[in-house]
Amino acid sequence: MDVRLSDEQRALRDSAARVVNSLAPRTVRDLDDLERADKLDAAVDASGWRELRTAVDDGAPLASAVEAALIAEELGRGPADTAFLGPTLAAEFRRVAAAPTSGSLETVAFVPDLSALACAADGALPSRAVAIDARGATSALVLVPAPDGYLLAEVALPDTGTMVDLTRPVAAVEPAAVVPVPGQGRPITAEDLARWTSLGLALTCADLVGAMRGAVHLASEYAKTRRQYGAAIGSFQAVQHRLADAFVSLEGSRSIALHAAWSVDASPASDALAAAAAAKAYCARAGRAVCEAAIQVHGGIGNTWECLAHLYLRRALLSSDILGGVGVNLARVLEHHGIGEHHGIGSGHGLR
Amino acid sequence: MGSENITGSDRDMDFGDSPEEAAFRLRLREWLQDNNPHLPASSTSDDYWAGQAAWHRALYDAGFFGMSWPPEIGGRGLPGVYEVIVDSELAAAGAPPRPSVGFLVEGILRHGNDDIKRRFLPGIVSGRDRWCQGFSEPDAGSDLASLRMHAQHVPGDGEAGGEYVFTGQKVWTSYSDEADWCLLLARTDPDVPKHRGISAFAVPMHQPGVTQRPLKMINGITKEFGEVTLDGARAAASDMIGEPGEGWSLAMTVVSHEREPGQLGYVARYRKSVDELARQVRDDPARFEAEQLRDLAWAIVEAEMLRLHVSRRLSDRMDGTSHGLEGSVDKLLMTSAEQAVGHAALSVGGTAHDGGDDTWLNMYLYSRAQSVMGGTSEIQRNLVATRILRLPAS
Numbered sequence: 001m002d003v004r005l006s007d008e009q010r011a012l013r014d015s016a017a018r019v020v021n022s023l024a025p026r027t028v029r030d031l032d033d034l035e036r037a038d039k040l041d042a043a044v045d046a047s048g049w050r051e052l053r054t055a056v057d058d059g060a061p062l063a064s065a066v067e068a069a070l071i072a073e074e075l076g077r078g079p080a081d082t083a084f085l086g087p088t089l090a091a092e093f094r095r096v097a098a099a100p101t102s103g104s105l106e107t108v109a110f111v112p113d114l115s116a117l118a119c120a121a122d123g124a125l126p127s128r129a130v131a132i133d134a135r136g137a138t139s140a141l142v143l144v145p146a147p148d149g150y151l152l153a154e155v156a157l158p159d160t161g162t163m164v165d166l167t168r169p170v171a172a173v174e175p176a177a178v179v180p181v182p183g184q185g186r187p188i189t190a191e192d193l194a195r196w197t198s199l200g201l202a203l204t205c206a207d208l209v210g211a212m213r214g215a216v217h218l219a220s221e222y223a224k225t226r227r228q229y230g231a232a233i234g235s236f237q238a239v240q241h242r243l244a245d246a247f248v249s250l251e252g253s254r255s256i257a258l259h260a261a262w263s264v265d266a267s268p269a270s271d272a273l274a275a276a277a278a279a280k281a282y283c284a285r286a287g288r289a290v291c292e293a294a295i296q297v298h299g300g301i302g303n304t305w306e307c308l309a310h311l312y313l314r315r316a317l318l319s320s321d322i323l324g325g326v327g328v329n330l331a332r333v334l335e336h337h338g339i340g341e342h343h344g345i346g347s348g349h350g351l352r
Numbered sequence: 353m354g355s356e357n358i359t360g361s362d363r364d365m366d367f368g369d370s371p372e373e374a375a376f377r378l379r380l381r382e383w384l385q386d387n388n389p390h391l392p393a394s395s396t397s398d399d400y401w402a403g404q405a406a407w408h409r410a411l412y413d414a415g416f417f418g419m420s421w422p423p424e425i426g427g428r429g430l431p432g433v434y435e436v437i438v439d440s441e442l443a444a445a446g447a448p449p450r451p452s453v454g455f456l457v458e459g460i461l462r463h464g465n466d467d468i469k470r471r472f473l474p475g476i477v478s479g480r481d482r483w484c485q486g487f488s489e490p491d492a493g494s495d496l497a498s499l500r501m502h503a504q505h506v507p508g509d510g511e512a513g514g515e516y517v518f519t520g521q522k523v524w525t526s527y528s529d530e531a532d533w534c535l536l537l538a539r540t541d542p543d544v545p546k547h548r549g550i551s552a553f554a555v556p557m558h559q560p561g562v563t564q565r566p567l568k569m570i571n572g573i574t575k576e577f578g579e580v581t582l583d584g585a586r587a588a589a590s591d592m593i594g595e596p597g598e599g600w601s602l603a604m605t606v607v608s609h610e611r612e613p614g615q616l617g618y619v620a621r622y623r624k625s626v627d628e629l630a631r632q633v634r635d636d637p638a639r640f641e642a643e644q645l646r647d648l649a650w651a652i653v654e655a656e657m658l659r660l661h662v663s664r665r666l667s668d669r670m671d672g673t674s675h676g677l678e679g680s681v682d683k684l685l686m687t688s689a690e691q692a693v694g695h696a697a698l699s700v701g702g703t704a705h706d707g708g709d710d711t712w713l714n715m716y717l718y719s720r721a722q723s724v725m726g727g728t729s730e731i732q733r734n735l736v737a738t739r740i741l742r743l744p745a746s
Contacts, residue, residue, distance in 0.1 A: 001373060001433045003667040006364045066365055220741045235744040240737030247736055248684045255661035256653075262367050278653045330649035337630045337652065339637065339645065 024078030065264035076210020086133025098185025149187035201276035277332035408479030443623035513589030528578030550599030611683035651696035694719025
C-alpha cells in the first residue's frame with residue numbers, strides 16, 4: 001500500500017490547478033464574463049480531461065478514476081464553470097458498451113431529483129428527466145432496458161438550462177422519443193451499472209472535496225482581513241473553531257474520497273460501490289456543513305449574491321444530489337453489511 | 353494546506369497490498385486463528401487491562417508489534433502502512449487492538465541519548481517493561497506547562513550526575529498500577545519561563561515514596577488511569593531523558609504522537625465494535641428502527657474514514673516527511689469516529705435497564721473521554737486554526 005500520488009498524477013493535478021487558477025471565476029460577476037468562460041471551456045476541451053474514461057485498444061479506460069478525480073477536485077475548487085462530470089460519465093458508458101465515442105459534447109440524464117439515472121422504457125422517458133453539465137452539451141445518454149441488461153440511448157438537449165449550481169447548469173429533458181446509440185458492442189450489465197455508479201459517486205465526492213477546499217480557503221482568508229472589535233475576526237476562538245472543524249471535515253473527506261476513486265478500477269464492483277457510497281455519505285454531509293460555515297464566517301456579506309461563498313454551497317448541493325446524498329448512500333453502506341431495504345432510511349440503486 | 357506539500361512516488365497510488373504486504377497479512381491472519389486471547393473490549397472491562405501485558409508480549413514475540421520502529425530497539429523496520437494491516441487483521445479476527453506505547457517510544461527515540469535508548473526502548477517495545485506517563489497534574493491539564501512536580505538535584509559522591517528527588521502529584525497516569533517505570537515531567541528550574549524549566553525522567557515505580565491510587569472512570573473502569581503521588585521518590589541523573597529543560601519539547605513530541613490514530617491502533621477497536629453491532633442488526637432486523645440504523649451506518653462510515661485517513665498519513669510518511677501539525681487534525685477525526693461508534697453502541701447496542709449486559713453503555717460512556725485525553729478537542733482546534741490555517745493568535 002502506498003497511497004501517495006505518483007509524479008505523473010501530481011503533474012496532472014498541477015496542470016488542472018493552473019487552468020483553474022487562471023480561468024475560473026474569482027468573483028460572482030466573473031460568471032457573466034463569457035470571454036473568460038469560453039477560454040476556460042476551450043482550455044478544458046484541449047486538455048483531453050473529458051476523455052480520460054474513453055477506451056484504449058483493449059477496452060480499458062485511458063486513465064484511472066483517480067486521475068479523473070484529481071481533475072474533478074480542482075474544478076470543484078475553482079469553482080470552474082465548465083462541464084466535466086457529465087461528459088466523463090457519458091464517455092464511461094460508451095466505453096463499457098463498446099460504442100464509438102461521441103462526436104459532440106455529450107452528458108447523462110437523471111431522474112428529476114438526480115438520485116438515479118433516467119431510464120426510458122417503450123421508447124420514451126417516463127417523466128421529466130434532467131441532464132447534468134448541460135453547458136455546451138447537445139445530447140444526453142439514458143438507459144433503455146434490454147433482455148440482457150441495458151442499452152444506451154440518446155436524447156437531444158434544449159438550449160436553455162437552469163442553475164442551482166451557478167457554475168454547472170442542468171437541462172430539463174421533456175419526455176420524448178429517445179434514439180438508440182448506434183454501434184453498441186455489448187449490453188450494460190447490472191455489474192457494469194454498479195461500477196459506473198461508483199465512478200459517478202467518486203467523482204462527485206472529489207468535486208465536493210474541491211468545493212470544500214475552495215470554501216475553507218475563501219473563509220480563512222476573509223477571517224484574516226475582516227476586523228471587528230479592533231481585531232481580525234480570525235483571532236476569535238469561536239470563529240477559529242468553526243474553521244478548524246471545517247478543515248478537519250475536509251481532510252477526512254479527502255481520505256475517504258481518495259479511496260473511493262481508487263476502488264472504482266481496483267475493487268470488485270460491489271466493494272467499489274460500497275466504498276463510493278461511504279465516501280459520498282461522508283462528503284455530502286461534510287460539504288454542506290463546510291460551505292455553510294464559510295457563509296457564516298462571512299457574516300452578512302456571506303448571505304449576499306456577490307459573495308463567492310454561495311457558489312461553493314450551490315456546487316456542493318448539486319454534487320450531493322447527483323446519485324444521491326446522505327440517505328441513499330447510507331442505505332447502500334448498510335446493504336453492503338447485509339442490512340437491506342430498511343425502514344425508509346434511504347433507497348435506490350443506480351436506477352429508478 | 354494538508355497534503356499539498358507531500359512529494360509523490362514513482363508508482364501509481366495504491367490502497368492494495370504489495371506481494372510482501374499480502375504475505376505478511378496472511379501470516380498474521382493464520383497466527384490469529386490460534387492466538388486470539390478473546391479479551392473483552394478495552395473500553396468496557398478491567399479484564400482487558402489485566403490481560404493487555406500478555407497480549408503485548410505475544411504480539412511482539414510473534415513479530416507483529418512495532419512494525420515501523422528501528423530493528424535496534426526491537427522494531428521491524430518496515431513502512432508504517434504495515435500498522436494498517438495489523439489493525440485491519442486484528443479487527444477482522446475480533447482480537448484486541450495492539451497496545452498503545454508508540455508515543456513513549458517516539459518521545460524517547462527523538463529526545464533520549466544513545467544510552468537511554470539502548471537501556472529503555474527494547475523493554476517498552478517488547479512489552480517486557482511496563483511504563484506509565486506522568487504528565488498531567490491536578491492543576492496542570494490543558495495548561496501542561498504550569499506543572500509543579502518538583503525535582504531536586506542531589507549531587508553524587510564524586511561520581512557524575514548524582515540523582516533527583518521528586519515531590520508532587522500526577523493524575524491521568526495510564527496503567528500506573530502495573531507500571532515498572534514512569535516517564536515523568538518535573539520542574540528542574542523554577543527561575544526560568546515555565547516552558548523552559550521542565551525536564552523529563554525515567555522514574556522507577558517500585559521504590560519508596562511512590563504511591564498510586566486507581567481512578568474510577570465513568571464507565572466503571574479502574575485499571576486504565578491512576579493518580580500518582582511522589583514524596584521523596586528518586587531517579588538517577590543519568591535517567592534524565594534529553595537535556596535539562598528539554599522536557600517541554602519531549603512532551604510535545606509525545607502528545608503529538610499520542611494524538612495519532614496510526615500510532616494508537618484504535619482503528620481496530622472501532623471496526624470490531626461496528627462489526628459486532630452490524631451483526632446484532634442482521635440477526636434480528638425487525639427490532640431496529642430507522643434512526644438506530646442511521647447511527648450504525650454513520651459509525652461504519654466514520655470508522656472506515658479513519659482507516660483510510662490513517663492509510664493516507666502513513667503513506668505520506670514513507671518519504672521521510674516528519675511528523676507535523678497534522679496530528680491535531682487526526683486526533684479530531686479519531687474523536688469523531690470514536691464518538692460516532694459510541695453513539696451507535698448506545699443506539700443499537702442499547703442500555704440494559706434491567707441490570708443486564710452493560711457493555712454497550714460502557715463503550716458509549718468511554719467514548720466521551722476521547723475528546724479530552726491527549727489534548728482536548730478545543731486545544732486541537734486552536735492548533736489547527738493558528739498553525740495550519742494560520743489564523744491570527746487570539
